[in-house]
Amino acid sequence: MTSGPISFEIFHRDAGSRARVGRVTTPHGAFDTPAFMPVGTRASVKGVLPQHVADSGAQILLNNTYHLLLRPGPDLVARRGGVHTFMGWPRPILTDSGGYQAYSLADTNQVDDDGVTFKSIVDGSDVRLTPERAIQVQNALGADIIMAFDDCPPSIDPGVQPPEQERLARAAARDRASPTGKRSRTYDHGARLDIANERTVRWLERCKRAHARSDQALFGIVQGGTDLARRSWSAERICAIDLPGYAIGGVAVGESGDQIARVVAHTAPLLPDPKPRYLMGVGYERDILAAVRAGIDMFDCVLPTRNGRNANAFTRTGQVRLRNQRFAEDDSPIEPGCDCYACAPALHGWPLPGSTTGGCFTRAYIRHLFMAGEMLGPTLVSIHNLRHFQRFMADIRAVAPTGAWDDLLVRWPVAAPPSAPAQDPPNIPRQTDPPSPERPNE
Secondary structure, three states: OOOOOOOEEEEEEEEOOOEEEEEEOOOOOOEEEEEEEEEEOOOOOOOOOHHHHHHHHOOOOEEHHHHHOOOHHHHHHOOOOOOOHHHOOOOOOEOOHHHHHHOOHHHHEEEEEEEEEEEOOOOOOOOOOOHHHHHHHHHOOOOOOOOOOOOOOOOHHHOOHHHHHHHHHHHHHOOOOOOOOOOOOOOOOHHHEEEHHHHHHHHHHHHHHHOOEEEEEEEEEEEOOOOHHHHHHHHHHOOOOEEEEEEEOOOOOOOHHHHHHHHHHHHHHOOOOOEEEEOOOOOHHHHHHHHHHHOOOEEEHHHHHHHHHOOOOOOOOOEEEOOOHHHOOOOOOOOOOOOOOOOHHHHHOOOOOOOOOOOOOOOOHHHHHHOOOHHHHHHHHHHHHHHHHHHHHHHHHHHOOOHHHHHHHOOOOOOOOOOOOOOOOOOOOOOOOOOOOOOOOO
């Protein structure tokens, strides 16, 4: 059990893997692990009320430092009692440092050894983030867990990226292949990873010195791309700095699912066992399950709400594309057996007329909402998707102490590894989708 601004207890371990079940306690309450954190980038989980997020089973969510720095500004949030009070979320919050934006906004930023200069996505003005400034902003926001400012490089050589990733990766490499940040005519991916690793260690030391609140837990971030030796180098030096928890960054930014699993399986055991381990920006069910079995405790991703806004509903067998014409007269719920508000409103005190069982918001109705441009469509599918991931995590927590992973896959075929293609529904986007400036896959 760890203590300090947060405490972490491990209750159960799986004898056949590195999976563990525990609980993190923060100044704003506890959350069970393995945990999935919905993303509320700008102090809002898009299109969903805080009560709906809580009803999904979420116990902690994520905000983003870079975006809240731009709007409304950390001082304004601090004057209103911090981000918990400001957004009406009384449970734990984690803030990402903004380091990922140095990668995702590589077209318009400049990185050097001291920090990153961005062009504001709001008004085009210069925005400077250094390790000290990132911590100062997060101290003002008041989250329970804050992340160190890191240098996130392209995970794999831009020349061998999938086509949809190549432009972004080349931009991320463009100005950062030398310590000065000056543009280079050539790009050496190994050298870029080394620079990022060294910067991330130095920036973490600066973050720790700048951290001014005893009620916030600072986590360090391990980088290294898909190079396992560089991951080991980073983990050794990041974990030599005593902190309440540690994260694996720089994944789900263009790699295949197999590459993600390989990096996580190698890196997770290198992080201190008694402390929470956080895999940033992941993700899809099969990637979460593989990471849990490698020993990861915390996850975040925007997939539930991003896909919800695009009429893509997650189910145990794969995504359902609700704009499809075949759902125009489908009176079934998004997923039979789901207990979310969209699939079973009577369980939430809202029985629908014309049904002895309380009914559901049908696929036909939800399709109509999207085709008509009604806001309720994205809200209902987002609510369902949020609940989907929390149900999945609850089942993982129940199974981990027993090691009955095969039984879990019977109930959740969507989480089966790629070697089982018969259970892999067609046309499901992988984490090679182009990242956005907010979080991977948003």
